[in-house]
Structure formats: structure tokens, C-alpha cells
Amino acid sequence: xxxxxxxxxxxxxxxxxxxxxxxxxxxxxxxxxxxxxxxxxxxxxxxxxxxxxxxxxxxxxxxxxxxxxxxxxxxxxxxxxxxxxxxxxxxxxxxxxxxxxxxxxxxxxxx
Numbered sequence: 718x719x720x721x722x723x724x725x726x727x728x729x730x731x732x733x734x735x736x737x738x739x740x741x742x743x744x745x746x747x748x749x750x751x752x753x754x755x756x757x758x759x760x761x762x763x764x765x766x767x768x769x770x771x772x773x774x775x776x777x778x779x780x781x782x783x784x785x786x787x788x789x790x791x792x793x794x795x796x797x798x799x800x801x802x803x804x805x806x807x808x809x810x811x812x813x814x815x816x817x818x819x820x821x822x823x824x825x826x827x828x
Contacts, residue, residue: 730768
């Protein structure tokens with residue numbers, strides 16, 4: 718997770734929505750993952766503060782797409798879609814502890 722003020726100044730609206738969606742899916746799949754929940758809140762903050770988006774949510778999913786609806790600063794609503802496979806990519810990556818990450822790095826350096 719990035720800390721406030723780091724790197725997000727250049728995130729455009731679609732990137733911020735996509736990252737929020739990815740982390741929302743991870744957070745819902747792993748309710749015990751507090752880092753994922755914090756990251757969802759971080760991207761929600763970017764959407765609100767940097768883009769003036771007042772509400773956003775997943776409105777539908779099919780085999781290929783996930784549709785996200787959001788309200789723009791002028792009050793109008795928009796719906797966009799993201800590739801489902803790309804949005805769910807983080808769900809298929811293992812969660813490793815610091816110790817496991819260090820052991821993995823150590824194995825890679827000796828391989």
C-alpha cells in the first residue's frame with residue numbers, strides 16, 4: 718500500500734477505479750486481510766479527493782467483464798467495465814508473510 722501523498726498524483730480516474738476494484742475483490746475474498754481493506758479505503762480516498770467521485774460500486778459481473786458505476790462531481794452517473802480476468806488477477810496470487818518473502822528472495826538469489 719502506498720502512503721498518502723505518494724505516487725497517486727498521476728493516477729487517472731480509470732486507473733484509480735481499476736485498482737479500487739482489484740482491492741475490493743481481494744478484500745471481499747479475504748475478509749481477514751486488513752491490509753487489503755486499508756488499500757480499498759486508500760483508493761476510495763483517491764477517487765473522492767483527486768477525482769471528486771462521490772459514490773462507486775460494482776453493479777454487475779459476467780464471465781468476461783465487471784461493470785462499475787460511479788457518480789461524477791457534476792452529479793451524473795457513469796458505468797464502465799473492466800476485464801474480469803485482469804481485475805481478479807490479485808485473487809490468484811498467494812499471500813506471503815515477511816518471513817516467507819525473505820525465504821523466497823533467498824532461494825531466488827541462490828538458484
